[in-house]
Amino acid sequence: MRAEGVLDxxxxxxxxxxxxxxxxxxxxxxxxxxxxxxxxxxEIAAAYDVSKATVRQALGELVSAGLVLRVQGRGTFxxxxxxxxxxxxxxxxxxxxxxxxxxxxxxxxxxxxVAADDExxxxxxxxxxxxxxxxxxxxxxxxEPMGLQTAFVPxxxxxxxxxxxxxxxxxxxxxxxxxxxxxxxxxxxxxxxVVNARQxxxxxxxxxxxxxxxxxxxxLPGGRPLEFTRSVMRGDRYSILLELFPNGR
Amino acid sequence: MRAEGVLDxxxxxxxxxxxxxxxxxxxxxxxxxxxxxxxxxxEIAAAYDVSKATVRQALGELVSAGLVLRVQGRGTFxxxxxxxxxxxxxxxxxxxxxxxxxxxxxxxxxxxxVAADDExxxxxxxxxxxxxxxxxxxxxxxxEPMGLQTAFVPxxxxxxxxxxxxxxxxxxxxxxxxxxxxxxxxxxxxxxxVVNARQxxxxxxxxxxxxxxxxxxxxLPGGRPLEFTRSVMRGDRYSILLELFPNGR
DNA sequence: GAGTGGTCTAGACCACTAC
DNA sequence: TAGTGGTCTAGACCACTCG
Numbered sequence: 001m002r003a004e005g006v007l008d009x010x011x012x013x014x015x016x017x018x019x020x021x022x023x024x025x026x027x028x029x030x031x032x033x034x035x036x037x038x039x040x041x042x043e044i045a046a047a048y049d050v051s052k053a054t055v056r057q058a059l060g061e062l063v064s065a066g067l068v069l070r071v072q073g074r075g076t077f078x079x080x081x082x083x084x085x086x087x088x089x090x091x092x093x094x095x096x097x098x099x100x101x102x103x104x105x106x107x108x109x110x111x112x113x114v115a116a117d118d119e120x121x122x123x124x125x126x127x128x129x130x131x132x133x134x135x136x137x138x139x140x141x142x143x144e145p146m147g148l149q150t151a152f153v154p155x156x157x158x159x160x161x162x163x164x165x166x167x168x169x170x171x172x173x174x175x176x177x178x179x180x181x182x183x184x185x186x187x188x189x190x191x192x193x194v195v196n197a198r199q200x201x202x203x204x205x206x207x208x209x210x211x212x213x214x215x216x217x218x219x220l221p222g223g224r225p226l227e228f229t230r231s232v233m234r235g236d237r238y239s240i241l242l243e244l245f246p247n248g249r
Numbered sequence: 250m251r252a253e254g255v256l257d258x259x260x261x262x263x264x265x266x267x268x269x270x271x272x273x274x275x276x277x278x279x280x281x282x283x284x285x286x287x288x289x290x291x292e293i294a295a296a297y298d299v300s301k302a303t304v305r306q307a308l309g310e311l312v313s314a315g316l317v318l319r320v321q322g323r324g325t326f327x328x329x330x331x332x333x334x335x336x337x338x339x340x341x342x343x344x345x346x347x348x349x350x351x352x353x354x355x356x357x358x359x360x361x362x363v364a365a366d367d368e369x370x371x372x373x374x375x376x377x378x379x380x381x382x383x384x385x386x387x388x389x390x391x392x393e394p395m396g397l398q399t400a401f402v403p404x405x406x407x408x409x410x411x412x413x414x415x416x417x418x419x420x421x422x423x424x425x426x427x428x429x430x431x432x433x434x435x436x437x438x439x440x441x442x443v444v445n446a447r448q449x450x451x452x453x454x455x456x457x458x459x460x461x462x463x464x465x466x467x468x469l470p471g472g473r474p475l476e477f478t479r480s481v482m483r484g485d486r487y488s489i490l491l492e493l494f495p496n497g498r
Numbered sequence: 499g500a501g502t503g504g505t506c507t508a509g510a511c512c513a514c515t516a517c
Numbered sequence: 518t519a520g521t522g523g524t525c526t527a528g529a530c531c532a533c534t535c536g
Contacts, residue, residue, distance in 0.1 A: 012532095014505060040521060051507045053302075056522090064313070069470070072522050073515035080472055186493040192441040192459035192484035210441040210459050235441035240489070244435040244465075261513095263524060289502060300526045305503090321503050322533035 007048050015050050020058040027067055027078055038068070038076040102141040108166050109148075109202075110136040113155060120152055123217055124225045131155040133162070135171060138202055139233075145203045147211075147233035153226065157181060175226070183218035183226050190214045190240060195232060203234055210235035256297050264299050265306040272307065276316055276327055287317070287325040352391050357415050358451075359385040362404055369401055372466055373474045380404040382411070384420060387451055388482075394452045396460075396482035402475065406430060424475070432467035432475050439463045439489060444481060452483055459484035 007018045026032045038044070041059065045052045059076060062068040069079045114134045121128040136150040151171055153161070157179065164174050175181040193213045200207040211232045218227040256267045275281045287293070290308065294301045308325060311317040318326045363383045370377040385399040400420055402410070406428065413423050424430040442462045449456040460481045467476045 016505075042521090051509090053508090054506060057505085059522095070522065071470075071515085072513070073520080075515095075521060188491045188493060189488050190439065190461075190491070191488035192461040194443060194457070194459045208443070208457060210443045212439075212441040239438050239440035242437045242439070242491075244437055265524075291502090300528090302527090303525060306524085308503095319503065320534085322501080322535080324502060324534095 007050065015048075016054045016057040016061075019044075019048060019050065019055065020061050023058065023062060024067065027062075032078045034078050034080045036078045038078070040075065103143070105140045105143070105168075106137040106166070107140070108135070108137050110134060110150075111162060111166065113162065114152075116152075120228060123215075123228045124152065124154055126154050126225075133158055135166060137166065141237075144237075145234070146237055147231055148199060148202060149229055149231040151227055151229040157226065171227070181220065181226055184221040186216055186218040188214055188216040192235070193232065199232055203232075205234060205236070212238050212240070256299065264297075265303045265310075268293075268297060268299065268304065269307040269310050272311060273316065276311075281327045283327050283329045285327045287327070289324065354389045354392070355386040355415070356389070357384070357386055358397075359383060359399075360411060360415065362411065363401075365401075369477060372464075372477045373401065373403055375403050375474075382407055384415060386415070390486075393486075394483070395486055396480055397448060397451060398478055398480040400476055400478040406475065420476070430469065430475055433470040435465050435467040437463055437465040441484070442481065448481055452481075454483060454485070461487050461489070 007015050007022075009015065011018065023032075023038075032038070038059075039047070041052050041055045045055045048055075059068060059070065063070055067079055069077045071077065112134050113131050115129045116124065116126055116132050118128055120132060121130065124130075124132070126132075131154075133153045133155050134150065135153075136148070138145055139147050139149055153171075153175070155161075158175065158181075161174070161178075164178070166174065172182070191213050193211050194208050195203065195205065195211045197207045199211070200209065203211075212235055214229075214231045214233070216227075216229045216231075217225050218229075220226045256264050256271075258264065260267065272281075272287075281287070287308075288296070290301050290304045294304045297304075308317060308319065312319055316328055318328045320326065361383050362380050364378045365373065365375055365381050367377055369381060370379065373379075373381070375381075380403075382402045382404050383399065384402075385397070387394055388396050388398055402420075402424070404410075407424065407430075410423070410427075413427070415423065421431070440462050442460050443457050444452065444454065444460045446456045448460070449458065452460075461484055463478075463480045463482070465476075465478045465480075466474050467478075469475045
């Protein structure tokens with residue numbers, strides 16, 4: 001193997017990392033195509049003048065990233081591109097839709113301050129009857145109703161938020177830009193329901209139609225709940241795609 | 250560090266794997282609690298009489314699994330339990346239920362060979378009309394119906410599988426032990442449906458009740474489809490829990 | 499400065515795949 | 518049988534954290 005790039009042994013960047021980056025670039029540039037066989041580890045080691053262990057560490061990270069496939073006794077191969085990237089991302093409806101090529105919009109149905117009932121207080125870890133900002137929106141993709149979302153945020157975190165206009169903006173965007181609040185993690189539960197008359201009317205489907213419901217708690221970096229959202233998405237237009245691996249990797 | 254268990258150097262099981270398993274068991278048994286510091290790598294290496302590289306490989310896999318946390322200059326620590334491993338893990342219904350503390354069982358409704366229709370042929374990447382093994386089961390938790398699953402496997406991969414008894418066994422178990430086939434990845438789509446009369450009767454719920462449907466393709470290490478499964482799980486008893494992170498972690 | 503994990507070497511032998 | 522990746526050793530030195 002000709003050493004296309006050369007590793008800098010005096011660099012503070014680890015050799016395995018430099019090597020991994022080089023290989024990554026060659027794969028992403030299409031120079032190494034899916035199912036192409038890489039040179040043997042021993043050959044790579046010789047070409048770049050590093051030990052086999054270093055080559056293995058670089059390749060190991062590419063394997064973890066799903067870009068490369070090792071087959072004992074045969075060799076190392078460039079993997080077929082994956083259907084979807086690993087763990088599910090925490091994004092907004094707006095972002096998610098635009099990534100799928102749809103124009104996302106929303107209609108604000110309610111913007112108010114309510115007192116936390118017992119369930120909301122528990123979910124958001126605030127005292128019962130605490131004031132919460134409530135935002136209910138009809139979410140649309142390409143102008144067609146996709147689902148209903150109702151978000152609750154402890155009012156003390158977002159003083160004055162009632163003045164905000166949410167027509168063109170995402171809730172996460174406003175939390176970020178006006179209050180410097182961004183979730184570090186979210187826990188989301190999905191389950192199946194049938195829509196009631198009000199939901200059916202708003203979504204333009206028949207009452208009793210199936211829908212995917214979700215409850216989500218988004219947490220701040222310290223672990224404090226930032227937001228609790230209930231949503232009901234049309235069963236005929238919305239689905240969840242998951243990529244699974246054995247043993248959590 | 251006292252060597253609680255001892256590694257068998259003559260075993261065909263790699264030393265790093267034995268060591269990883271030992272540590273895993275001590276964590277899962279609660280002997281090592283969250284935030285406990287593990288002994289230094291050098292000490293573990295000495296205690297079990299292996300090299301530091303072997304210890305690092307064992308610990309590295311525990312880090313990947315999220316069970317352990319390495320902090321440079323400080324040490325290695327037992328991680329806080331994750332909120333949920335969620336369905337990001339590829340497991341069988343049997344395993345999943347037993348992990349949640351339920352007794353899983355199943356009733357085989359159909360075991361046959363069918364010809365692939367166009368959709369099945371595409372999903373399993375086999376020629377149209379190829380013979381497929383078809384297994385339809387009613388899945389129960391603690392004796393109560395939870396859902397229906399129909400799996401399809403290309404017959405050429407599992408010659409003679411019709412003779413197998415699936416009453417007490419998982420499909421994945423049989424594929425593994427009798428054919429040496431284990432999925433490396435799966436892609437699963439979930440959506441909401443309402444059950445039809447047959448499904449309702451089998452599940453013991455009213456027709457028109459909501460249910461969580463899923464379609465899953467499990468892939469072999471090389472990327473060849475091993476299995477396609479359609480399932481319908483009771484909406485009142487089944488939900489999906491997801492842990493989300495910004496920007497894919 | 500002492501102790502930790504992070505990187506790296508130069509070898510060795512084994513297990514598996516292909517011909 | 519030859520070639521591949523898989524495991525393992527016994528060292529070495531570095532980078533980082535903490536008292």
